[in-house]
Amino acid sequence: MDLKFVILFLFPIVIGSLGNFSLLWHSICLYFSGCRFRSTDFILRHLTVANLLVILSRGIPETMAALGIEDFLNNVGCKMVFYLQAVGKGVSFSTTCLLSVFQAITISPRSSRWAELKVKALKCIGPCPVICWVLHMLVNIRVPMLVSDKMNNTNIINTIDYQYCSAMISSKDKISIFAALRLSHDILCLKLMIWSSGSMVFVLYRHKQRTLHIHRHKIPSRSSAETRASQSILTLVCVFVSFYVLSSILNVWFSLYYEASWWLVKISALIYACFPTLSPFLLMTHEQCVCRFMWKK
Known part of the structure; x- marks a missing residue:
């Protein structure tokens, strides 16, 4: 049993789940x-569900592996867990x-062109x-094809050992249509x-700048709801x-060096869970009503 990794993986499971559920x-x-419905609230609900999916599908198996429990996932379980991780991360x-895009449109100038876009x-x-x-x-339909449990993994070359499952890295995957679609999606989202x-x-x-002269000789008032929402989303x-850049660097490392050390795999898993754990608290930082709601309970 590796106690330090048990504690590290329990943190996103407990704290991240609590934040997203709240x-x-x-x-x-x-x-x-x-209450008044904001245009981004609907997207926010889907983001929290995707975050919970990532935290639970990655954090629970990693914690069980750190506890020294072996062979707790069969072949179907491994495929399902990694598929849920991939879907949750992509939706997140x-x-x-x-x-980000809808908030930028929401606070855009009220010209006729922007009004039509809104x-x-x-x-x-x-x-x-x-x-x-x-x-x-x-x-991500191909993800289950690249994952197997430890017992069924006869091809020990070009695999990443997660202790509870193994993921195959195929050289053909680098040029497959699925890899191209994922890369195109990531580039488009980053540009947006x-x-x-x-x-x-x-x-x-x-x-x-426009409101600076109004507050020059007065006590600054609280920022508007739109401003707080924009700051939190930024x-x-x-x-x-x-975290995406860090994760991408590790993915490139795994694709170049198949036999990754176990601690690097664990660090990759922690980085994987960092954003879903932190995101609800980043959003609640500028949402004062949400914070009051939480701490009154």
Whole structure:
């Protein structure tokens, strides 16, 4: 049993699950209480579900492996766990991008051109997260084919050992249509995040400059709800990109050096769970009503 990794993996399971469940529960309560519905709330619910999927499907097996429990997943279990991880991570990526884009459109200037875009965006907000789930279910359909349990893994070459399962790294996978689709998706989402984040920074800067003279001789008032939401989503995007870059570097390392050391595999798993664990707290930092709701309980 490796106690330090047990503690490290229990942290995202307990803290991350608590944060995501709290944010999801609050969003549902607001919906049924008839409170004002923000355009990003629907996307936020899908993000929390995807985060929970990543945390539980990755954190629980890693914790059990760190406890020294062996052969607790059969071949079907391994395939299911890794498939859920891949789908959850992909949906988390897509919905974070959607949050950023829709928030940039929400705080955009009220010109006729932007007003028309806002109307179209509100019509798309419902089906977009659903499309993300379907897309990642299809794109990651090959993941179960590359995963097996330890007992059925006869091909010990070009595999990553996760202690409870093994994942095969095929050279053909680098040029497959599935790899191309995943790469295209990631590049598109990163470009959209950069554009939307830059737009939000520009709009918030202009708003601050316009209102600067009003508050020059007065006590600054609290920032508006839209400003707080934009700041939290900007922080969320920056944190996501940071962890995505670290995860991508490790994935490149695994593809080049098949026999990865066990501690590097564990670090990769921790990085995998960092964003889903931190994201609800980053969003709640600027959502004062959410924080009050949590701590009154």
